[in-house]
Amino acid sequence: MIVLQLQQQSGSADWEVSLPSSAILEFRRSLLAWYSQNGRDLPWRHHADPYAIWVSEIMLQQTQVKTVIPYYQRWLAQFPTIETLAAADLQQVLKAWQGLGYYARARNLHKASQEIIQRHNGIFPTHLSDVLALSGIGRTTAGGILSAAFNQPVAILDGNVKRVLARLVALPMPPTKATKPLWQLSESLLDPEQPRDFNQALMDLGATICTPHNPACNRCPWMSHCRAYNLNIQSTLPMRETSSPIPHKNIGVAVIWNEQKEILIDRRPQNGLLGGLWEFPGGKLEPGETVEECIKREIQEELGIEIEVGKHLITIDHTYTHFRVTLNVHHCRHLTGIPQPIESDEIRWVTLDEIDQFPFPKANIQIIDALRQA
Numbered sequence: 001m002i003v004l005q006l007q008q009q010s011g012s013a014d015w016e017v018s019l020p021s022s023a024i025l026e027f028r029r030s031l032l033a034w035y036s037q038n039g040r041d042l043p044w045r046h047h048a049d050p051y052a053i054w055v056s057e058i059m060l061q062q063t064q065v066k067t068v069i070p071y072y073q074r075w076l077a078q079f080p081t082i083e084t085l086a087a088a089d090l091q092q093v094l095k096a097w098q099g100l101g102y103y104a105r106a107r108n109l110h111k112a113s114q115e116i117i118q119r120h121n122g123i124f125p126t127h128l129s130d131v132l133a134l135s136g137i138g139r140t141t142a143g144g145i146l147s148a149a150f151n152q153p154v155a156i157l158d159g160n161v162k163r164v165l166a167r168l169v170a171l172p173m174p175p176t177k178a179t180k181p182l183w184q185l186s187e188s189l190l191d192p193e194q195p196r197d198f199n200q201a202l203m204d205l206g207a208t209i210c211t212p213h214n215p216a217c218n219r220c221p222w223m224s225h226c227r228a229y230n231l232n233i234q235s236t237l238p239m240r241e242t243s244s245p246i247p248h249k250n251i252g253v254a255v256i257w258n259e260q261k262e263i264l265i266d267r268r269p270q271n272g273l274l275g276g277l278w279e280f281p282g283g284k285l286e287p288g289e290t291v292e293e294c295i296k297r298e299i300q301e302e303l304g305i306e307i308e309v310g311k312h313l314i315t316i317d318h319t320y321t322h323f324r325v326t327l328n329v330h331h332c333r334h335l336t337g338i339p340q341p342i343e344s345d346e347i348r349w350v351t352l353d354e355i356d357q358f359p360f361p362k363a364n365i366q367i368i369d370a371l372r373q374a
């Protein structure tokens with residue numbers, strides 16, 4: 001028997017759910033039986049190489065399976081081992097990641113591959129504490145790798161699993177307020193005899209049956225024991241955080257041309273959002289400023305040069321996790337001054353043919369496409 005308990009943050013009420021051992025055994029049996037018939041055939045499930053599994057786990061953190069598969073295959077062709085990744089230049093690594101977003105994941109994969117060379121002679125560690133000490137690997141990623149690669153009984157709790165478990169026990173609060181009991185539940189349910197298959201099955205259940213909208217409860221192996229289903233509240237769970245509207249930034253962006261028909265690009269500082277990626281220079285509009293005034297000012301501040309702001313090229317709306325941006329992009333002409341990397345790590349003049357060699361964030365790729373069509 002396991003008992004999950006939580007005192008709500010308001011202090012107003014305790015929440016408690018108990019699951020008898022017989023129910024836990026039944027959850028394991030029914031889920032594994034379902035998985036043997038319905039498990040997804042995914043490329044990283046074809047072998048037990050911890051490096052390949054680690055790459056897949058990191059790519060899948062904020063990205064859907066169908067998007068990840070071609071990236072995963074190209075990545076392993078380009079960096080087939082921990083050694084090849086560790087020896088690669090960060091710019092190559094970011095270029096291979098281009099378009100997947102959340103670039104800290106790529107920087108951490110690269111850094112952690114070097115940590116594995118230094119600390120573990122290039123062999124992926126098998127102890128949980130060693131795996132957790134690597135850059136970019138948290139508890140659920142460590143559980144995903146250790147269970148899939150080494151069949152170790154280490155639990156997982158990613159977004160899909162949180163949703164399934166929150167529904168299973170009809171969690172009366174957002175999962176972020178119940179992290180401890182949800183981990184306890186995931187650990188208690190995990191089948192110690194078949195941890196690899198159990199964790200994969202749990203992920204597949206969340207991805208294919210217990211989906212965010214319209215869960216297919218009538219095809220779910222846990223239907224008869226699921227509290228949310230029995231209360232007919234599955235579509236209202238998990239409970240959401242009350243969220244405030246995300247801020248919006250209006251940005252002026254310059255495509256600066258010189259006499260040789262080259263364009264000026266700069267590399268963002270290594271740390272921070274989109275760190276190490278290249279971009280077209282620009283910045284945020286100040287109150288009362290026009291886009292043209294903003295671009296002129298930003299380019300003077302960031303690069304120390306004078307430009308003429310020309311015609312509008314494209315306007316792009318892009319949403320990041322915590323804010324939205326509108327990029328107002330203009331063609332510009334370099335007038336005077338030698339560009340300096342005042343707020344970036346590096347600057348280059350490149351032709352439109354050369355530009356593909358550099359890793360750019362998604363929104364900037366749209367600018368490049370617009371330049372090619374212009």
Ligand code: SF4
Nearest residue numbers: 210217220223226234
């Ligand atoms: S019965 Fe429905 S809500 Fe419950 S775990 Fe299965 S799919 Fe999710």
